[in-house]
Amino acid sequence: MRLNTLPVFVFTFLLTMFAAGCGGPSAGDPENGARIYRRLRCAACHENRTAGSTVPDLSGFTLSFRRFRAILRKPSGAAMPAYGPERVADKEAADLHAWLRDRRRDP
Numbered sequence: 001m002r003l004n005t006l007p008v009f010v011f012t013f014l015l016t017m018f019a020a021g022c023g024g025p026s027a028g029d030p031e032n033g034a035r036i037y038r039r040l041r042c043a044a045c046h047e048n049r050t051a052g053s054t055v056p057d058l059s060g061f062t063l064s065f066r067r068f069r070a071i072l073r074k075p076s077g078a079a080m081p082a083y084g085p086e087r088v089a090d091k092e093a094a095d096l097h098a099w100l101r102d103r104r105r106d107p
C-alpha cells in the first residue's frame, strides 16, 4: 500500500495553521467575563456596597491585567476570598478583566 503523501502534507499544514491561529495571544472575552463574574458572585460584594463599605467600587476599573490577576490570586485583605488558578484559570481571569474594563456602570 502506497501512501499518497501530498494530500497528507497539505492536510497537516492546514491543521497546523488552524491550530496556530486559535492558540494565538488571546485578549479576554468580556461576554464570558460577565458570566464568570455572575457565577463567582463577585457582585454580591462589589455591587451591593452599603454606606461606609470597605469593598472597592469597580465601576471605574482601570487596573492592568497583571495587577488584577495578582489581586484575584491574593487579595490585599481578608475580606475578599482568594481565587486560585483551580477556581479561575488565567484565561478566565483575562475574560473577567476584559469585562471589568469594558462594562458601563450597572444600573
Ligand code: HEC
Pocket: 037, 040, 041, 042, 043, 044, 045, 046, 054, 055, 056, 058, 063, 068, 071, 075, 076, 077, 078, 079, 080, 081, 083, 096
Ligand atoms: C466577600 C466579598 C467579596 C467578593 C465575593 C469579591 N470581592 Fe473583590 N474585594 C473585596 C474587598 C473587601 C476588597 C478590598 C481589598 C481586600 O480587602 O481584600 C476587594 C478588592 C477587589 C479588587 C481590587 C480593587 C482595587 O481597586 O484595588 C478587585 C479588582 C476585585 N476585588 C475584584 C473581584 C472579583 C473579580 C471578584 C469575583 C471573582 C471579587 N472581587 C469577589 C470583597 C469581595
